[in-house]
Amino acid sequence: MADDQKHEPRPGPSAPGEYTQRRPQAKGLREALAPVAGFGVTFSSMFRPTVTEQYPRQKVPTKPRYHGRHQLNRYPDGLEKCIGCELCAWACPADAIYVEGADNADLPDGGHMSPGERYGRVYQINYLRCIFCGLCIEACPTRALTMTNEYELAGPTREGMIWEKQDLLAPLREGMLAAPHPMVPGTSDTEYYRGEVTGPVAEQVEWVREHRPDDPTLPPEPAGPQPEVRRVTQPSGRSARPSARKGAR
Numbered sequence: 001m002a003d004d005q006k007h008e009p010r011p012g013p014s015a016p017g018e019y020t021q022r023r024p025q026a027k028g029l030r031e032a033l034a035p036v037a038g039f040g041v042t043f044s045s046m047f048r049p050t051v052t053e054q055y056p057r058q059k060v061p062t063k064p065r066y067h068g069r070h071q072l073n074r075y076p077d078g079l080e081k082c083i084g085c086e087l088c089a090w091a092c093p094a095d096a097i098y099v100e101g102a103d104n105a106d107l108p109d110g111g112h113m114s115p116g117e118r119y120g121r122v123y124q125i126n127y128l129r130c131i132f133c134g135l136c137i138e139a140c141p142t143r144a145l146t147m148t149n150e151y152e153l154a155g156p157t158r159e160g161m162i163w164e165k166q167d168l169l170a171p172l173r174e175g176m177l178a179a180p181h182p183m184v185p186g187t188s189d190t191e192y193y194r195g196e197v198t199g200p201v202a203e204q205v206e207w208v209r210e211h212r213p214d215d216p217t218l219p220p221e222p223a224g225p226q227p228e229v230r231r232v233t234q235p236s237g238r239s240a241r242p243s244a245r246k247g248a249r
């Protein structure tokens with residue numbers, strides 16, 4: 001730096017010997033009470049109700065919009081909403097999300113994990129890094145990723161704080177069919193996204209029954225074969241109407 005550019009330190013108001021009081025001085029009664037004025041906060045708090053929470057013996061519900069543990073959601077027929085696009089991982093400022101996508105076409109016999117072309121094969125969230133900012137759920141194009149009110153996320157090991165896809169997936173609700181299985185015939189991912197798929201259809205149930213007959217999410221099979229309707233030939237040669245038999249409904 002050139003000599004003509006050097007700056008001399010400016011003598012400020014806080015320089016030794018130059019301090020000037022700028023705050024107005026209390027006078028009269030205020031001046032007399034000034035030494036004990038700070039106790040006003042203490043005295044006013046002594047008569048308020050206690051707000052100490054007895055956690056963990058008593059758990060107070062969070063506010064409805066509290067951002068807690070993440071959840072990977074499903075469509076009503078059980079297919080996963082995550083398409084493995086990694087946008088959430090790119091949006092994360094803490095680099096807490098790891099995603100690996102895969103093609104539904106690689107699954108056998110036309111099965112799908114999610115509607116459309118891709119699904120999230122690997123999905124991890126490292127809760128040692130997550131700061132619960134919610135940027136990942138803003139980035140998700142299918143609303144697959146949301147945040148629950150669950151806040152108890154401590155654990156005894158570092159490895160256990162990395163939550164895998166099966167830990168984050170929403171549980172299957174009543175009527176849902178576990179993936180993989182085909183999409184509802186005649187639909188695309190657009191119909192799924194618009195909410196036009198409201199549950200599994202017979203074709204999907206049949207597919208799962210054929211490929212995973214022991215799947216616990218299968219609905220119970222119809223009770224036995226339908227009774228055969230016998231036609232009774234009358235002597236006159238006319239057919240009689242079958243009679244309604246017990247249990248034939």
Ligand code: SF4
Pocket residue numbers: 091092093094095096097125129130131132133134135136137
């Ligand atoms: S909430 Fe924030 S820090 Fe946590 S995974 Fe999502 S983007 Fe990353």
Ligand code: SF4
Pocket residue numbers: 081082083084085086087088089099120139140141142143144145
């Ligand atoms: S959770 Fe959403 S943003 Fe993340 S990979 Fe899945 S679809 Fe993409």
